[in-house]
Amino acid sequence: MRHLSFFLLFVLFLTRAQAQNERIVANPINLNYRFQFDEPSRREAADPVCEYFKGKYYLFASKSGGYWSSPDLAEWTYIPCTTISTQENYAPTILILDEKMYYFTGSSNRIFYTDNPNIDSWQELSPTRFEYSVTDPAFYKDEDTGKIYMYWGCSDKDPIMGVEIDPNNGFKSIGTSKKLIEHNGDKYGWEVPGKDNEENRTGWNEGPCMIKYKGKYYLQYAAPGTEYRIYGDGIYVGDTPLGPFTYMENSPFSFKPGGFIGGAGHGHTFKDKYGNYWHVASMRISKRHSFERRLGLFPVYFDENDVLYAHTVLTDYPFVIPSEKVDFKTTDCSKNWNLLSYKKPVSASSSYTPYVPDNANNEEVENGWSAQTGNAGEWWQIDLEKSMTVNAIQVNFADQDFTNKATNSYVYYQYKIEYSATGETWISLIDRTQNTLDRPHELIVLNTPQAARYLRITNTKNMDGKFSLYGFRVFGQGNGTLPGEVSGLQIKRKYKDHRRFLLNWNKQENATGYIVRWGIEANKLNNASMVFTNQLEAGYFNRDSEYYFAIDAFNESGFTYGTAVTKGEIFAGSPYKGITREIPGTIEAEDFNEGGKDFAYYDTTPNNTFSKYRTSEDVDINEDRRSGVIFIDNTSTGEYTNYTIQVPKSGFYDFDCIGASVQTGNEGGFYLTFDGDNSSGTALQKMPVGNKPDFHTVTLADLPLTEGSHVVTFNVQGSINVDKFIFKNGKAGLNNPKESSVNVYPNPSGGIFNVRLSQSGYSLVSDIFGRNIYAQYTHDTDQIIDLSDYPTGIYILSFSYGDQNNKIKLIKK
Numbered sequence: 001m002r003h004l005s006f007f008l009l010f011v012l013f014l015t016r017a018q019a020q021n022e023r024i025v026a027n028p029i030n031l032n033y034r035f036q037f038d039e040p041s042r043r044e045a046a047d048p049v050c051e052y053f054k055g056k057y058y059l060f061a062s063k064s065g066g067y068w069s070s071p072d073l074a075e076w077t078y079i080p081c082t083t084i085s086t087q088e089n090y091a092p093t094i095l096i097l098d099e100k101m102y103y104f105t106g107s108s109n110r111i112f113y114t115d116n117p118n119i120d121s122w123q124e125l126s127p128t129r130f131e132y133s134v135t136d137p138a139f140y141k142d143e144d145t146g147k148i149y150m151y152w153g154c155s156d157k158d159p160i161m162g163v164e165i166d167p168n169n170g171f172k173s174i175g176t177s178k179k180l181i182e183h184n185g186d187k188y189g190w191e192v193p194g195k196d197n198e199e200n201r202t203g204w205n206e207g208p209c210m211i212k213y214k215g216k217y218y219l220q221y222a223a224p225g226t227e228y229r230i231y232g233d234g235i236y237v238g239d240t241p242l243g244p245f246t247y248m249e250n251s252p253f254s255f256k257p258g259g260f261i262g263g264a265g266h267g268h269t270f271k272d273k274y275g276n277y278w279h280v281a282s283m284r285i286s287k288r289h290s291f292e293r294r295l296g297l298f299p300v301y302f303d304e305n306d307v308l309y310a311h312t313v314l315t316d317y318p319f320v321i322p323s324e325k326v327d328f329k330t331t332d333c334s335k336n337w338n339l340l341s342y343k344k345p346v347s348a349s350s351s352y353t354p355y356v357p358d359n360a361n362n363e364e365v366e367n368g369w370s371a372q373t374g375n376a377g378e379w380w381q382i383d384l385e386k387s388m389t390v391n392a393i394q395v396n397f398a399d400q401d402f403t404n405k406a407t408n409s410y411v412y413y414q415y416k417i418e419y420s421a422t423g424e425t426w427i428s429l430i431d432r433t434q435n436t437l438d439r440p441h442e443l444i445v446l447n448t449p450q451a452a453r454y455l456r457i458t459n460t461k462n463m464d465g466k467f468s469l470y471g472f473r474v475f476g477q478g479n480g481t482l483p484g485e486v487s488g489l490q491i492k493r494k495y496k497d498h499r500r501f502l503l504n505w506n507k508q509e510n511a512t513g514y515i516v517r518w519g520i521e522a523n524k525l526n527n528a529s530m531v532f533t534n535q536l537e538a539g540y541f542n543r544d545s546e547y548y549f550a551i552d553a554f555n556e557s558g559f560t561y562g563t564a565v566t567k568g569e570i571f572a573g574s575p576y577k578g579i580t581r582e583i584p585g586t587i588e589a590e591d592f593n594e595g596g597k598d599f600a601y602y603d604t605t606p607n608n609t610f611s612k613y614r615t616s617e618d619v620d621i622n623e624d625r626r627s628g629v630i631f632i633d634n635t636s637t638g639e640y641t642n643y644t645i646q647v648p649k650s651g652f653y654d655f656d657c658i659g660a661s662v663q664t665g666n667e668g669g670f671y672l673t674f675d676g677d678n679s680s681g682t683a684l685q686k687m688p689v690g691n692k693p694d695f696h697t698v699t700l701a702d703l704p705l706t707e708g709s710h711v712v713t714f715n716v717q718g719s720i721n722v723d724k725f726i727f728k729n730g731k732a733g734l735n736n737p738k739e740s741s742v743n744v745y746p747n748p749s750g751g752i753f754n755v756r757l758s759q760s761g762y763s764l765v766s767d768i769f770g771r772n773i774y775a776q777y778t779h780d781t782d783q784i785i786d787l788s789d790y791p792t793g794i795y796i797l798s799f800s801y802g803d804q805n806n807k808i809k810l811i812k813k
Contacts, residue, residue, distance in 0.1 A: 023074035023321040024335060024445050026394055028261055028283050028294035032078055032438035034065045035409040036289075041402050043440065046226060046282040046293040047091040047136070047207060049268040053101055057272075058117050059280065060092040060103070061295060065406060069118060073272060073297065074321045083122040084112045091207065091266075095139035095148070097167060106135040106152070111171060129170030132163070132177060136266070140210035142241060149241050151180070151219065154206035159183070160221050162208075162242050178242050181205060181221050189499030190232055190252050190540035193224040197499070197539035207233075207266030210241065214306055217241050222265035223252075226282055227290035229262030230255075230540055233281065235308055248307065249520050249545055250527065254279050254298060256312040257540070258530035260471055261285070261294065261365040264312050269300060274325045277301060279310050285470070287366050294441070301328035303524065313515060313528040318392050318443060318475055337391045339363075340556050341474035342512050342532070345383040352466055355400065360469040363532065370400040370468035371459070378467040379458040383423065384474065387453045388556065391476040392445045393417060393430065395457065399440070400468035412438050414461035419452035426456065433460045449476065478556025483511035486551040486562050492571035494598045495642065495676055495713070500539040501547070501568050502599075507534040508553045508560075515552040515559070522548040522565050570676040572711040573600025575644040580709065582646045583653060583727035589632045589714070590614065590621050592641035604636045622692075622721075629693040631723045634662060635716040643712045645727070647705045650794060650811060652730030655700040657714075659722040660690030668718025672700065675711050687720045695723050702730040704794040706811065742799045748811035751788030753797075757781045761801030765810070767793070787812050 033043035045061040052058075059068040059076065065087070066080040081087060089105035096102075103112045103122065109132075111125040134152035141148050148167050153160035160181035164174040183202050185191040193203040203224025211218050219236045234251030238244055256264040267281025276299070283296040299319075300310040311332035318335040326333070341361045348357040348369060355370035360380060371378035397413055404411060417430035429452070430444050455474060459467040488506035503516065513532040517525035525548060529536070541547060550562040573595025581587045590613050593600035603618035612623040613630050619641065622633035632641070647653075661667040667689060673681040682703070688696045714725070743756045755763070758781070765774035765785060773795075774785060787795060787810070795810040 023072055023323070024318050024392070024443070025074055025297070025321055026318045026392075026443045027296040027298075027316045028441050029076070029297055030439055030441045030443065031068060031076060031295065032410070033294065033440060034063065035402075035404040035406055035411075036063060037406045040288045041399070041404050042288040042292045043399065044289075044291055044293055045295055046291065047266045048280045048282065048295050049092060049094050049138075049209075050270050050278070050280045051094045051096055051101070052270065052273055053096055053117065054099075056118070058094070058101070059295075060094060062090045062092065063088065065409065066120075067117070072321060072323070073278070079118070079120065081120050081122070083120050085124075086110050086112070091136040091154070093137045093139045095141060095167075097141060097148070102139065104137055104139065106137055106154070107133075109133070125170065127170045129172035130165060131173060132161075134161075136207045138208045138210060140241065142212065144212070147241070149210065151208040151210055153181070153208055153221070154204065156183070156202045156204050160205060160208050160219070162219075164242070180219060180243050180245060181208075181236055184247075185224070187499075187543045188223075188234070188247070188251065189542065190230060190234065190255070191223040192499070192539065193228065195228060195230075196537070197224070197230055209233075209268050211269050213302055213308075215239075216306065217245075218248075218269075218308060219243075219245055220254075220267070220269065222267070222282075226263070226266060226293060227284065227286045229284055230257045231263045231265035231282065231284060232256075232540075233265050233267050233279070249542060250307055250309065250524075251542075252540070253308050254281055254300070254310040254312060255527060255540070256283070256296070256315070256529070257538070259313065260316045260363045260473065261296070263293070264296060264298060264310070267298075269308075274322070276322065276325060276328065285365050287368075299328045299333055303329060303526075309526045313530055318445070335391070335475075336558070337475040338478060338554065338556050338558060339473065339512065340384055340388050340390065340476055340478055341382055341472065344385055346381060348380045349378045352400065352468075355398075355468065360472045363471070363473075365396065365470050368398040368400070368468055368470040370398065370466045372466065374459070374463035374466050376460050376462050377458065379456055380469060380472060381423075381454065381456040382472065382474070384453050384455070387421065387451050388479060389477040390419070390429075390446065390450045390452050390455070390474055392443055393455070393475070394441070394443045394471065394473040396470040396473070397440045398468035398470040400466040402465035410438055411440075412436050413459075413463070415457055415459050417444075417455060417457050419450060420454040420456070421452070423454045429455070480555070480557040481510065482558050482560045483508040483553035483555050485560050486514065486553050487564075489549065489551055489562075489564065489566050491549055491566055491568040492595075492599055493568045495570055495572045495600075496598070496602060496640065496678060497539070498543045498570065498676075498678075499541050500537070500598070501541060502535070502537045503549060503551075503568075504535045505551050510555055511553040512555040513553075515554065516549065517552065517562070518547050518549045520545050520547060522567070525550055525565065571595060571599045572642045572644070572676060572713075580644050580646045582648070583705075584729055585727055587643055587645075587725045587727070588630070589641070589659070589722040589724050590619075590630050592619070592643055592714075593711075595642075599642075601639075601641045603639050609633070624693040627693045629723060631659070631692065631695075631721050633692075633721050635668065635718070635720050635722070637668075637717050639716045641714050643714070643725075645710050645712055647707055647710060650704075650706045650809070652702040652704050654728045654730050655703055656726040656728065657685070657687070657698045657700075657722065658695045658724045658726070659687055659698075659720055660692070660695045661687040662689070662719040662721060664689045666718065668716065668720040670698075670717065670720065670722075671715050672703075673713045673715060674705075676713075681715065684717060692721055693723070695721070704796065704809065706794050742797065742806050742808050744797065744808050744810065747808075748813045749787075751786060751790075751812060753785040753787065753810055755783040755785055755797070757783065757799060759801055761799055764798045764800075766796050766798070785810070
């Protein structure tokens with residue numbers, strides 16, 4: 001307790017360095033993260049907010065027992081706090097108003113304030129008249145109007161809310177609250193929960209934050225949940241503090257799914273004293289508990305179109321906190337020190353299963369190495385495989401089998417780091433044998449770079465629990481050749497779920513890993529993620545946005561930036577055996593496209609149950625022993641198969657499906673969609689029940705198809721067996737314009753169609769799925785129909801007068 005009392009106010013370094021007077025840091029921020037009251041024993045801090053007040057930055061976070069101050073965003077001083085009685089609630093928010101700092105959390109309507117947060121002397125505001133029960137609140141002061149607002153929300157059902165409040169009347173609301181951001185996981189993949197955004201449920205939208213830039217209001221929110229690496233912050237933009245708001249298409253702007261530590265959600269954007277923007281956010285470990293979290297600091301900037309971006313991908317590498325105004329559009333502040341330690345050979349004095357030595361340098365904070373004891377003398381060693389220039393080492397301690405709780409949260413490690421050229425003779429490099437500061441994520445920058453091959457960290461103090469590491473990360477220069485530029489990038493956007501992409505590229509022989517960059521414009525690939533394999537499957541994209549990608553390669557000697565930018569296209573597979581099916585003609589149902597699950601087909605169960613045809617794929621294909629007919633057997637709702645067809649000329653075609661439902665009283669059916677347009681399709685057609693191979697024929701008549709190549713998707717509802725499909729020329733046809741009471745020119749057209757009618761009547765334009773898009777009764781014989789805002793394809797103009805009905809095909813090119 002003597003040490004604890006002495007260090008109640010102590011200085012912590014967010015990986016601070018003195019080299020060349022630079023403030024060099026790396027995420028996670030190196031704070032004395034507090035242990036929690038409950039089991040299991042673990043540190044936690046999350047939901048941060050940071051404000052500059054009276055010459056210092058003040059950083060608050062959930063479950064911290066206090067807060068931190070800093071003169072420079074690099075060196076932090078912890079301030080324990082007992083006068084805020086609600087600080088064990090989640091999600092603090094701070095308001096600077098009239099030379100005072102106000103503090104508020106969710107799950108309470110109590111507000112505290114102080115004019116000197118350097119000391120623990122907060123007072124409770126009385127009376128407090130804010131009448132809403134809220135979670136994840138966020139104060140906002142509009143500097144232009146002086147008005148104060150409150151935003152809140154933390155739910156997988158309820159929206160992000162907001163209301164104006166009156167600080168002169170106990171922060172009572174002015175008017176009624178408004179719904180500002182609803183859940184849209186069907187459109188925005190990053191809002192969907194799951195390790196890979198794969199769960200079929202609504203995520204949590206939470207943690208709002210508001211900033212203003214050039215007269216626009218940027219309302220930030222987090223999704224889908226703090227326990228995931230894909231936790232990020234997105235943005236809606238509006239002209240007023242309470243909306244309406246429009247989704248910013250580059251969302252999530254703060255996002256870090258890869259690298260050593262992931263997560264960049266439930267954050268707060270603020271300005272430093274030089275005018276630079278920063279974002280402080282929650283990062284994820286979630287090993288012992290889903291709420292085992294840390295904090296990260298990220299440079300952010302607005303581009304020339306006032307779109308907000310954050311540098312995240314390399315912020316768990318060393319970077320510089322600038323001491324002046326800088327242009328973050330042109331620099332991420334990186335020190336350009338490379339990772340030297342990834343998956344190099346390691347050894348240790350002992351290991352506590354399953355926390356093996358290899359876990360300490362695999363760039364996954366969720367894993368780690370632990371010795372069998374906490375005794376002095378336990379060590380961990382790495383071989384860089386050749387002499388390299390070491391500039392910095394980040395030591396991330398894991399607190400394995402600690403029993404500390406919030407009332408006994410102060411922990412300090414004592415250790416030494418040595419280096420060697422041979423692995424036999426060791427020389428001191430870093431001496432922390434007398435350390436008394438709680439530094440669980442310290443980046444130690446060497447005053448002088450050191451050539452070394454072997455490095456060893458040794459515990460020098462007997463301790464409760466076990467000597468353990470989440471990561472021992474070495475940075476510097478590998479003094480070798482750069483990897484080659486990435487080639488062979490292939491991008492497949494999933495056919496039914498446009499939120500998901502699969503990327504593959506050629507592996508570079510001497511690459512440690514890759515940076516995948518993407519954006520909604522080819523010249524703005526400002527979102528990025530680090531991976532250590534030559535592929536990425538991800539579902540955190542917007543359903544209706546176009547995306548462009550490039551891949552950088554890196555190793556111990558530096559980065560080779562990808563110059564080839566590739567657009568991600570929807571992939572429906574390729575024709576089976578390379579043969580495009582020409583229509584009119586017959587297509588066997590089992591001859592669906594090649595390309596795999598989620599692209600050429602989707603099947604709800606793994607493996608081909610009957611293995612009669614295309615045995616390596618999941619579609620269940622059977623054979624009738626009597627007739628030899630091969631067919632798709634016993635489908636399930638949601639399954640589909642794709643077929644690439646060639647249409648010789650635009651026109652109407654009939655589609656026959658040969659098959660049968662499996663169960664009487666529970667008939668299944670099908671519908672068709674075309675060219676990846678999942679928002680429309682033909683009506684569901686029920687299939688009669690039949691015994692194989694006594695199938696039935698169900699016909700879709702007069703499908704309008706344009707000349708060229710198309711993908712037809714056969715979508716299934718329920719359990720049916722399907723033999724084949726037959727495309728035939730449609731029988732109904734269209735009126736010959738020369739014999740019709742309707743003349744159209746030009747046709748085809750880029751969008752404007754001039755229509756001349758023989759007399760007054762009713763005009764109706766519909767798309768190929770029967771949806772009406774234009775209707776008018778006209779007395780004029782000359783009309784203009786404008787389809788400029790509609791997709792290319794075939795439309796049908798119907799003109800009716802008396803008992804006459806004429807149809808003309810409109811082709812928009």
